[in-house]
Amino acid sequence: MTDAQSISDHWGKGDVFSKLLDTMKLAGIDPHSLTVEQLAPVDHFHARGFPATVELADALPIKKGDTLLDIGSGLGGPARYLSKRFNCNVDGVDITASFVDAANKLSALVGMDEAVKCQHGDGQKLPFNDQAFDGGYTQHVTMNVPDREVFFAEAYRVLKPGAFFALTEHGLGEVGEPHHPVPWSADGSGAYLMRPADTVAALVKAGFTDIEVTDTGDKYLQGYHQAIETAEKGKAPIFGVHILLGGQAPQIVRNAARNIAERRTHPVQIICFKPK
Template sequence: MSSTESCTGHWGQADLYEQILSELSALSKPLHSLTVEDLAPMDHFHARGFPATVELADKLPASSEQCLLDIGCGVGGPARYLAQRFACRVTGIDITESFVETGNRLTALVGLETQVQIELGDGQRLPYADDQFDGAYSQHVTMNVADRAAFFAEACRVLKPGGFFALTEHGLGDTGNPCYPVPWSLDGSGSYLIPIDETRALLEENGFEAIQIEQTGARYLSGYRAAVAKAEAGTLPSFGVHLLMGESAVEQMRNAGRNIEEGRTCPIQLICRKRR
């Protein structure tokens, strides 16, 4: 099984759009007036969800008239949020067919079809021309990317000179491999964590500079602990990213926090630029 097949098998699920509509109906959310904020608890499908997207967006040098690329966009929550916040255009790409279909349908529900388009494809082989985008970002995707050098090289290739690239991921910590299941892998298959220094080196080798890295482990640990505590108390909201994580969602979040606490993983947020 290829890494792509492993990843799509982990994330893909049937009838995802209908599941989301069912949850929205249970919350009495009318579809004709649905907003980006209404979807935010569920459609930012990465660690810490919507708050992490907002924190990243606060650091991005994005502006109107730009065209951005979301690599590994999931169901498109960040793409819709950035398009609305910056009045820009965002193209999303993901290897999971159900995410692409669901993402485009959700985009239509909130009326952002002219600004956001989600397509099926692989971040290690991007189907775009050289120097096409003003900026790109990828949130908690690279843990499932076997060829990190190819991923970074492709991101660099499709960016205009000087264009920005932002990344969040769980880096490999100093004390050993992660305990599974975690949100990106149930048993370790399809998981390709690397140390922070290696991430920096690969970015430099593949055309990036001005690399700024922030370790975000404390915030992520706090987020995982809070979610697990709510789940154990029976107060976890029904509409959230755990909808996309399956029956072991709580165990995944518990292990994700444990891995940070024990130094097995080291979450980071970084921003850099393509060399001119």
């Protein structure tokens, strides 16, 4: 099996869209009157979920009418949020076919399939022309990317001069050797964590400038602890990310928190620019 296939198998088990629909119904959500807000507990599939997308969006210079690129677009939650908030178009690309299928069907259900379009592909070989986008972002994707230099060079290629590029990820911590399973890997396979300083060096090598790195570990830790507490009280939402994480969800969330606390991972948000 190729690395791409095993990474995609890790994320998108089975018919993801049907699983989402079935769980929506269990949660009393009518798919025919679905809103972007109702999807938010599931389709912002990264640490801290929706609030983290909002904070990233607050920090980005997005303008009405922009065309953005979401690399590793997952179920399309961040793309739909940005499109709706800034009145812009977003193209998504993701290596997991069942996520792309679900993303496009969810966009159709909320009437956003013109503004947000996702397609199957690898961030290391983007299916877009040079200088096509006003900005790009990749949230919690690069942990699975073996060749960060190629990935960043591709992002650079498809961005217009002056465009922003934003990235959130679990970098490798000073102590290293994360406990598994974690959201991006069951046992360490398909995981390519890099120390934040090395990620910055790879961005510089690709040509990006004005690189701003923010530590997000404390906020993630708070978010994970909150999720653990809610689950322990039996109050986890029916329509939540456990649908995507599977049966090991409680252990995955505990490990994600423990890895940050033990400095095995080092989560960061990075914003940079392609020079004008």
